[in-house]
Amino acid sequence: MTAVDETGGETLRAAERTAVETIRHGLRLSPEFRRGLAGTLALAVLATIGKIIVPVAVQQVIDRGLRGGTPDVPFIRNAVLLCALAVLLTALCGYLMNVRLYRSTESGLATLRGKGFRHVHDLSVLTQNTERRGALVSRVTGDVDQISAFMQWGGLTVIIALGQLVVATVLMAVYSWQLTLLVWVCFLPVMFALPRFQRMVSRAYTKVRERAGDVLAAVSESVVGSAVIRAYGSEDRTAERIDRAVNGQRRAQTRAQMIIGFTFPTTELVAAVAIAAVIILGVHLGVAGSITQGRLIAFLFLITLFISPLQTATEVLNEAQNAIAGWRRVLGVLDTPADVADPADGVTLPRGPISVAFERVGFAYPGGPPVLHDVSVELTPGTRMAVVGETGSGKTTFAKLLTRLMDPTSGRILVDGVDLREVRFSSLRERIVMVPQDGFLFDASLADNIRFGRPSASDEEIRLALTELGLADWLEGLPAGLGTPVGQRGESLSAGERQLVALARAYLADPDLLLLDEATSAVDPATEVRLARALDGVTRGRTAVSIAHRLSTAEAADEVLVFQHGRIVQRGPHAELVEQDGVYADLHASWASAIGS
């Protein structure tokens, strides 16, 4: 599930930062990473220096301890004990460094997750909807995990590997500059070839990720579409699709592994060539008297210090690239402006019935034609307004603007005389609540879902709310009452029941303006009529707007707004509108024939 969704990230600001900019920006956002970094680096340097203990010990023992044919045992013993102490100290440094590193990076990443998560919720519904859900989830899970993996393994490996090369080179140069040059000449081609290898590997892994995305999509269709697949007997077809995706992924993975498999052992060969060359040249130098045998042998040990950094380099570089790409994506989310933002010094509206005024409001989806033109309308406090019109006439856009899920592209909306954009979110969400058509429920009990509207509500208050909405009978009929688990997305309940819960949830929130967007479309007529009556009672003294697909709602409202092609074409009480020739009369006629009256 990790890191396969990057294709979906296009609409978020795909900040084309360079790696350095990404890291700098990322570190600014997560100051925890830098906490105690100096100490950690110092420990890393010490741990790296520990790597030369063995070559030095070998050199000392051979050149000084074994000089003159008889081993100088006391010297060797002292040297070995000293080195052993150094080894233990090195291990201690390694331990302290690791612990510090884990603590600071994990703290930073936990904060980054939280910030990312919060920001996704702050993004407007427009951005949320254009993004693939899975991609957004990846931003706070897989992408962050990738950074975490790199920081704790790769990042450290890079530091230690570079340190290892430096320390080894310095010590080698002390022993013999000619041999040092020789070793570098042997390894330089590898170092030059590394970026090429890495690009090949990276391309191969990009392919792997794309294929993994195909697999995820194919698998998710088989899960989410399980009912349709069964109903149409297309199991075999779906299975074939999955097989294709799975095989594609396997082939891409194998290819990537082949590339690594062929390039990885090159360093072994180069090291062997280097050792052979060092022995040949070293012996000649030794004969000339410019190097001791201990130093020459220590050289052979030092060459092994060259191998592991180069061997892991391709993988580390690859992981680094992934981590930076992941980081870039996470930062991309954080950089995407919350275009519908909580104002800095927002106004808190006093409680009480709410008045609304749309002043020449227009709206167009980004890159799309206008869907709302020049809408001006006033709702006096306590009005119950019905909004009707055909699909696509602008009703839902009207609702989303009124609840500030989106901001108008022109004109403005006033609540109690204040521009909606200047109202503090906490105040706005408390006073204006919308019940969307698809009442999403969380995987928890019925009570917990209703309580989502007002976290402090007791079970009694929830029960009372349901009773006031005329839903006491329905509650009675549920096996475990308020404790009934609703399942994932509420799928243990029927579509109509989910709408009942969503309605109760909004009602419990006790808003001053309640906006229903076809909120009872899946409820049976008797229940709907009962609900409508109950709502009639409980919304008395509040402003209520309902987008209705059943015109019975319109008949009960104080006033009806009729939308057509993004404009308000009629406005007035039902009794008046139904008498006039126009859109409303047509809608009503077709509705009346549908219900058979």
Added chain:
Amino acid sequence: MTAESTESEESRASARSVMLQGLRVIWVAVRAEPGVFTGAVLASALYGAMTVASSWALGWATDHAVLPAFGGDGGDGGDGGGAATGALLLAALFIVGVAVFKAAGVMGRRILAGIMQYRMQARSRREVTRQYLRLPLSWHHRHPTGQLLSNANSDVEAAWGPLAPLPMAVGVIVMLVTAAVAIVLVDPVLALVGFLIFPAVALLNLVYQRRLSPLAMRAQQLRAEVSEVAHESFDGALVVKTLGREDAETTRFQARADELRDANIAVGRVRGLFDPLLEALPTLGVLAVLLVGAARLKAGSVATGDLVQVAYLFTLLAWPIRALGWVLAELPRSVVGWSRVREVLDATGSMTYGAAALDGDGPARVTAENVRYGYDPASPVLKGVSFRIEPGRTTAVVGQTGSGKSTLTQLLARLIDPDHGAMRIDGTDLREVARGGVSGAVALVPQQTFLFDDTVRGNITLGLDVPDEKIWAALRLAQAEGFVSALPSGLDTRVGERGATLSGGQRQRLALARALVREPRLLILDDATSSVDPQVEKRILHGLREESAESTVVVVAYRMATIALADEVAYLEHGTVADHGPHDELLARCEGYRALVTAYQREEAERSALDEAVAEAVDEAVDTDEEVVA
């Protein structure tokens, strides 16, 4: 449900040794891919043996090429530089030759291990998804989508994670054994050092793994939970936004993220301690070799080259020996991943199929015999539903919210099987129909539309070979012809993931066309036109009425217009068919039905009565006023 199952997983995992279970998982893979595994292990063994050989080569070079040149005390020759040239070249060739074989071993090991790991992953993914397709819908209802997705993805990945370093670990064991033999051959006393160090490394690895596994498992679990919270919360983003609960949701998420942080730090503590120790041990070994070796050298039991060889060997071992640790570290994840995968693979309750065919011609006869069904067996939704629908008739299923209408449609299409009783078409129990038989005769348009990420054509035919004219005819009937022909590539336009590029009403009409193009013998519409405008819906229903003489139709409906188009009505109440018959008769004799379907009309009537009363009252008042005035 998730929390419970993971708890049981954890306790099960800790009850038996994780290592044993991990080996069992590995055994599954070995049995599945014996050839590749053997190849990888052989390559790895070659690598292990050549690693030891390379140290031997170095020791040989020291004794035969280096020390003689320095006029040293070691080897056999003591006659200065020139004479050693032959030995020197030989040593160089020897070193490079060993490296070639070693590189070949590494290459073989890496590639073959990869092939094995990816084959196993692909195989498990195929098996898991086959099982998803095989298991009944009721099983799907019980399992969260997120869980099923991670079963097929991250769990499979975790399960076969240890396969990558496994051959290397086996190679390391070969390496250790060869190394032990090589050292014994050099000097038994020096070998003692090895025999102290190697078991110590093994023991340390074991302790490491034991300390790490519960922590790593917990971290893995929390990673899944963090993802689940994010998934759910983003899915419900609109609700979170409209109720202003972003802060509370962030708190909920942050709590999980912080737990994950703490778990990862706990893992880091253990890793941070053991990794340096595992590296330090072989280094200490080298030092011990030097110390002991010096004494042995003094005693004349070994040569300097031997000392160099053994010390070099320990240096070479320091890194690969940790591969053992990697396998051990991957094991707990693997065990958890595999147990979650197994849970899917072991799930039973796949639908069984008989051999009967539904090959009758023309519309189907449908019978329900005392059908019971419950998602929770204690409180069944349908408590004994019986009815009979004659061929070619259109029946409206009417009932309260939550009365089991959708459940009934799923039983009719055999997406689920009744707990008791039977659903029959033409007298044949659906459970006895051969695989593919029911879906060949019955088409269900569910309440929630699902489109595949495919073209319009692909979504309608679902792989069936249908000529374009028939597709267009179905689209026409579903009132979708207009918008489809306006799409940039017509039938070949891709609709995006879940049909994201289309509106709700358009998606519903495509789903309807998908059913119609099959000319099913039984067509079931579960509130399938809810997102369509009333006028369009009316045209669809009239079209169906005219064209559907070849089908028996079952339609879940609330609207009077839809009901009026039906020949008869089945009214569901309290889990049974309370009444069944023509709409007019039910209206006359069934009180519950009347209350339900005439709710809007009565409401309207009451309201106009009220309006009239008010109007009269006003009129009277006006009259009175006028009288008074008069």
